[in-house]
Amino acid sequence: MNKLVKNERVMMILIPVVSAILGLIAGAVIMLLGGYDPMLGYQSLFDGMFGTPKAIGETIRAMTPLALAGIAVAFAYKTGLFNIGVEGQLLVGWLASVWVGYAFDLPAVIHIPLAVLAAAAAGAVWAFIPGFLKAKFHVHEVIVSIMMNYIALYTTSSLIRTYLYAGNEKSYDIKESASLASSFLAQLTDNSRLHYGILITIAAAIVMWFILNKTAKGFELRAVGFNQHASQYAGMNVGRNIVLSMAISGAFAGLAGAMEGLGTFQYMGTFTAFTGTGFDGIAVALLGANSAIGILLASFFFGGLQTAAPQMNFMTGVPSELIQIVIALIIFFVASSYLIRWVLGRAGKGGAK
Amino acid sequence: MNFLEVLAIIIPAALYSAAPLIFTALGGIFSERSGVVNIGLEGLMMFGAFTGIVSTLLLQDSLGAWAPWVAIVIAAVVCAVFSLIHAVASITLKADQTVSGVALNFLAAGLSIFLIKKIFGKGQTDFIQFRIDKVSIPGLSDIPVIGKILFSNVPITSYIAIALAFAVWYIIYKTPFGLRLRSVGEHPMAADTMGIKVVRMRYVGVMISGMLAGIGGAVYATSIATNFAAGTIAGQGFLAIAAMIFGKWHPIGALGAAMFFGLAQSLSITGAQIPVIQDIPSVLLTIAPYVLTILALTGFVGRAEAPKALGVPYEKGRR
Amino acid sequence: ACGSDDAGKSGGDKKAADFKVGMVTDTGGVDDKSFNQSAWEGLTKFGKDNGLDEGTGYKYLQSTKASEYESNLSKFAESGYNLTYGIGFLLKEDIKKAAKQYPDANFALVDDTLKSENLDNVASILFKEEQGSFLVGVVAAKQTKTNKIGFIGGVESPLIKKFENGFKAGVKSVNPDAEVISQYAESFNSPEKGSAIASTIYSKGADIIYQAAGGTGNGVFTEAKNRSKGGKDKKVWVIGVDRDQHEEGMPENVTLTSMVKRVDLAVEDVAKKAMDDKFPGGKEVVFGLKEDGVGIAPSQDNVSKDALKAVDEYKQKILDGDITVPQTDKEFKEFEKTLKK
Amino acid sequence: MEYVIEMLDIRKEFPGIVANDNITLQVKKGEIHALLGENGAGKSTLMNVLFGLYQPEKGQIRVNGQEVKITDPNVANDLGIGMVHQHFMLVQNFTVTENIILGNEPTRTGKINIKKAAQDIQELSNQYGLSVDPYAKIQDISVGMQQRVEILKTLYRGADILIFDEPTAALTPQEITELIQIMKKLIQEGKSIILITHKLKEIMSVCDRCTIIRKGVGVGTVNVQETNPDELAALMVGREVHFKTEKKTATPKEAVLTIKELVVEDSRGVEAVSSLDLSVRAGEIVGIAGVDGNGQTELIEAITGLRKIKSGSITLKNQELSTLSTRKITESGIGHIPQDRHKHGLVLDYTIGENIGLQTYYQKPMSKSGILNYKEMYKKAKELIAEYDVRTPSEYTQARSLSGGNQQKAIIAREVDRSPELLIAAQPTRGLDVGAIEFIHKKLIEERDKGRAVLLVSLELDEVINLSDRIAVIYEGKIVDIVDPKETNEQELGLLMAGGTREKAGGTA
Ligand SMILES: Nc1ncnc2c1ncn2[C@@H]1O[C@H](COP(=O)(O)OP(=O)(O)OP(=O)(O)O)[C@@H](O)[C@H]1O
Ligand SMILES: Nc1ncnc2c1ncn2[C@@H]1O[C@H](COP(=O)(O)OP(=O)(O)OP(=O)(O)O)[C@@H](O)[C@H]1O
Ligand SMILES: [Mg+2]
Ligand SMILES: [Mg+2]
DSSP states (O other): OHHHHHHHHHHHHHHHHHHHHHHHHHHHHHHHHTTOOHHHHHHHHHIIIIISHHHHHHHHHHHHHHHHHHHHHHHHHHTTOOOTTHHHHHHHHHHHHHHHHHHOOOOHHHHHHHHHHHHHHHHHHHHHHHHHHHHHHOOOHHHHHHHHHHHHHHHHHHHHHHHSBOSTTBBOOOOGGGOOBOHHHHHHTTSOOOBTHHHHHHHHHHHHHHHHHHBHHHHHHHHHHHOHHHHHHTTOOHHHHHHHHHHHHHHHHHHHHHIIIIIISSSOBOOSSOOSHHHHHHHHHHHTTTOHHHHHHHHHHHHHHHHHHHHHHHHHOOOTHHHHHHHHHHHHHHHTHHHHHHHHHHHHHHHHO | OOHHHHHHHHHHHHHHHHHHHHHHHHHHHHHHHTTOOOTTHHHHHHHHHHHHHHHHHHHHHHHGGGHHHHHHHHHHHHHHHHTHHHHIIIIISOOOHHHHHHHHHHHHHHHHHHHHHHHHSSSSOOOOSSOOOEEOOTTGGGSTTHHHHHSSSEEHHHHHHHHHHHHHHHHHHHSHHHHHHHHHHHOHHHHHHTTOOHHHHHHHHHHHHHHHHHHHHHHIIIIIIOSOOTTSSSSHHHHHHHHHHHTTTOHHHHHHHHHHHHHHHHHHHHGGGSTTGGGSOHHHHHHHHHHHHHHHIIIIIOOOOOOTTTTOOOOTTOO | OOTTHHHHHHHHHHHHHHOOEEEEOOTTOTTSSSHHHHHHHHHHHHHHHTTOOBTTTEEEEOOSSTTHHHHHHHHHHHTTOSEEEEESGGGHHHHHHHHHHOTTSEEEEESSOOGGGTOTTEEEEEEOHHHHHHHHHHHHHHHOSSSEEEEEESSOSHHHHHHHHHHHHHHHHHOTTOEEEEEEOSOSSOHHHHHHHHHHHHHTTOOEEEEEOTTHHHHHHHHHHHHHHTOGGGOOEEEEEESOOTGGGTTTTOEEEEEEEOHHHHHHHHHHHHHTTOOOTTSEEEEOTTTTSEEEOSOOTTSOHHHHHHHHHHHHHHHHTSOOOOOSHHHHHHHHHHHHO | OOEEEEEEEEEEEETTEEEEEEEEEEEETTOEEEEEOOTTSSHHHHHHHHTTSSOOSEEEEEETTEEEOOOSHHHHHHTTEEEEOSSOOOOTTSBHHHHHHTTSOOEETTEEOHHHHHHHHHHHHHHHTOOOOTTSBGGGSOHHHHHHHHHHHHHHTTOSEEEEESTTTTOOHHHHHHHHHHHHHHHHTTOEEEEEOSOHHHHHHHOSEEEEEETTEEEEEEEGGGOOHHHHHHHHHSSOOOSSOOOOOOOOOSEEEEEEEEEEEOTTSOEEEEEEEEEEETTOEEEEEOOTTSSHHHHHHHHTTSSOOSEEEEEETTEEOTTSOHHHHHHTTEEEEOSOIIIIIOOTTSBHHHHHTTTTTTSTTTEETTEEOHHHHHHHHHHHHHHTTOOOSOTTSBGGGSOHHHHHHHHHHHHHHTOOSEEEEESTTTTOOHHHHHHHHHHHHHHHHTTOEEEEEOSOHHHHHHHOSEEEEEETTEEEEEEOGGGOOHHHHHHHHTTOOOSSOOOOO
């Protein structure tokens, strides 16, 4: 039995790693077919990810919202819910952080936490709605979340245009006192936009792990996710747990918005299309096997790929879309872990004999 | 503007924008009725739009006005094949179906633009010369009142979509194929014991969904967008999924839901030109379709019953 | 633009050898059939004229996300590019940051100004879109048969307002009775919205629509083509924007004319200046009718003689300063009042 | 000797388990052949091999003397083999007709000819006395009718050899009687039957021969006439089994549960429990006897707070329960062994340890100020696994992978260990083998002897009569009579359960 558990642990690490390698190999094949030099392509890609202190800083910066979106997806997933509404929750979180960051004059020690909390609260409220409707009226959370995404998209941009408009399709900048930007981190990484949000991200990952695995509430949330009837039988309030789970997930998504609003951009645009980060979160959660550490690693990887894609394009002319293809293939490989298990299993057997 | 004039604007507009949603939602029904979640409809639509435009561009010199129609057929075939990726992953390899669908979306988005850049050397295509045009149906469009509302200024594809919804209803509820498809989505083990090939049925379901989503995307591209770029399909596939769920996985329900979306959308656009509604802040009109959907689901449509085995990979002998 | 021809030639060959110029597009990409494309055409021309190689001498980077703007700008600066363009006001903040971070590199911002920041390595390129829009407004007013004219904007913003107000001013100057129906799509990238809005406006009786809506405008063309197929009496027109959009209207030939905004000229011009050490750092470079930076497109087959004559008259009045074309809603109201007198 | 079915030396392995190890089963034409074995012995597996759902690693199958390869259920159908599965294979939202014709649909110009199909089914059901409504949806019909649909499915395909896998586990006594009649009728019509059941009485009453398997190995085949239940049980378990659990006379004390004038509605809003009165005293087992669907489920749900009551009162030691939440009710001293262990009793994806903690995870010592102490949880689980003989690789094993009997033991361990004032046991032994049943019965009596009140709800009259100190008969949502198990028998109870009355007035509530 011990061996089996151990094996399962090994698999949990092995599958994403093997998938990532397979995805990159497939990417190389596509580059070859497209008439590009894969060696050169990947070299510039890895340069763009880790080549310079600045590249590393940018990779980490790009990973923060991805990781939080991934945490949001994973948290809901672990409690039996599919939060496809991370995108919308991120947008309202972003707006809330920018509004608090712009509208108040406070010392940084208060201003930053307040803006961050506002983002979390906004995301939580946004996710509360599908959660509540599911709990109360048994409405499918997926469809409500999809609708809430659109509502968020149009509402945030309209609110900015009405109350926070600085022209040029963006809001006013936040005040210095609410900014997560850090000259220290920037200097460290040769003027990248790396900001303190990474600390919030790591804290969020720990919080997710702690809630789910260490608290009685987490035990309850997961139980409700697995079997509502049994949870009700055991005296748990199923509806309240569903709502809570969505709200917590939404809070993480809102934080992802704060990373953009208080960190990378310091303002919010009047978007007319989705940022895509919410959907990327699904990929991140999956590659990270819905575990806290896994998500951090996966988001680092995806964040790096995404920031480095223009670099690859710049140096070798390979269209940046290649990266999207590679990411898609990696997701397929992870999701089809059955195949990898089977192959690894055979290889293992062969080796043993 | 009087009321009839308003109707004569919004109904054709609704029919126009609903057609791609109807095709795609009907496709979704085939997949999900067989028990396979298909979040990948968005990507399939995108690939359909891509194929539709590229084919039209390549064919229009030789085929002229027939080019977009042939392109739609090509898109149907290509997307049926493209959907095999989802089928293999989620049926044979027992991947999480939602995740596999999401991956398909990423793949379609990346691959289509990658190929466009490879083929045309730029990030978006030219406009097609021949489109699926809006027409007024001879005879019918001359009927007083309803002729202008229902039979003028609408592409033929919209009527095909509506007819198809009824055809799909017949197939799903009246034919052996439909019964088997539904049984596989409700209780695959029971179907298996009755000698029905569960895996094969699910492949067929997913491939039909690919085909129809491909048609949906191609119809969108050849009648509405008329070229292909990264943002051409931006959320229509998700709306189609919503229409399918809203319509309770029923072809006529999905048709109604898609028309509802079309209507709400066209109202939100036309509203700016209609007295009274004009005074409502435009953002409220823009979000109205989505809010109304939520209210409808919550209020009078009630709980939607998904196929019971939806999302569960079938393993022989598992209980 | 050609004032320093000599200087350009004499020092040119030596300098051109190591002069490098780049541009960062917004998410539209260099073939957006709009200003990114225009800018790239200008840059390409500049590169070819000066014997630069694409990819090493002149080059563009397309951004796929807003967060890439800054890193793309810095890539050029780090790689020793002498001048980097940021195409579109969306890149304003990013150029500001990059310019501060790389004081030795020059940047140019298209469609907005950073003058007030006092950065002497940033040039701001602006256009008087209202002036060009005014002229196509004159055409529309002259050629409408229904006395109803439409305007479709991408996103309601100060920039697009310049198009709208200039256009309306042009219409009203010629034909005060003509009604202009305006609507914004709130998106530069929804052809389906474009066509739906166009459908509404045409259904309300308009026979000409001026679109300043980027990709959304494609839907306007689709709708116009659809209607024009219905027969002669149903013929409707579109006025294109940014580039000569005659092609977009074919084969049904629905493009009446286009309001061109010569981003290409501006880009070429500023690049030349930079190469000649006359980079207008810290300044605004404004391109209006006078500079041939905006105007009416060369494809004018669909425009009546009468209208062309009126266009010339009004152009002269604007150049002479007799007419100041309004940019904002407020200015337009003032302008309308002067007409009534 | 003429055999219709011969399965010779069949071996079937699952990863890590040999489910069938060289088993031989020979069925004569026209007989009812019983297949007997403990939970997990490999009976269903063997039958699934015969039906073509699984492929054996080794062995030979002959049908009517011909060697055959049954590669999938279609082949089995063609060979005239039909199977009624342990867990019904019915599509809930299809009609009876649709379920029966699935895969074999009569059509006219591409369209399913439902009318003809329904007619055929009606005829078939008349022929075998299997009354069903062809147009009813499965989700709306009783378990008994569902079973008849399953049988019709096989007959519709022209099956001559029918496999029944535990057909009686979920049936009421009446339905069981009917089923036995049907089986006899089928034999008369020339069919052969393989019957899997844990109920030795049934084997004794209808079967001709019986093949016994133990832990995947064939033990042998016996003629039913030449054996008795004790011998069968011993063969199956490998030791002697006591059917009638020994118990002392009860010494009931004060009333623990008192129900007065209780009215409860079911999910459709129909009154399922109507002005019901009942009391259960400390130190006694009160059994509720009744035909399924007479309000038992709603009664239990009302007591445990899973269903709102309409009116009346439920008190536990003078505390009113009907206004409390499920959690508060549980805390005030109720243990509940639910009738559907997969739906309510367990979170199948949780480990056994976590399931042991399902009712107490939030209390000390498993939790302190909201922080869970898994060490305590698993420590407790380990103790209980040992005490209740739950057969599991470890406390970290997923509940899903345990057999039904062991899952049930885990639930009982969890509920009993909390020392509740009142223990509600609903169908505690459904589908379990005799060994497991014996254990559970012993546990219930032990609890009674410790002075707890036990409310037993069971469709097995044997069980009710054996265990109860008093039997309350429920009919149409009311307790119609209370009888002393020592003075009654199955016939009398059956009569009462059907709404009849007793001649002689006895037992007080
Ligand atoms: N699908 C499966 N995968 C793996 N192992 C299985 C599977 N089905 C059955 N088994 C194994 O085969 C053995 C026999 O199981 P089977 O279901 O045949 O028992 P059974 O005799 O029918 O029990 P019961 O009386 O509880 O129905 C089990 O112990 C189990 O380990
Ligand atoms: N799919 C499966 N994979 C692995 N083992 C299985 C599987 N299904 C059943 N088993 C094993 O089969 C054995 C018996 O299971 P089975 O479900 O037949 O028990 P049961 O008492 O009949 O339960 P139930 O009351 O649910 O019918 C158990 O030991 C279990 O571990
Ligand atoms: Mg069993
Ligand atoms: Mg069994």
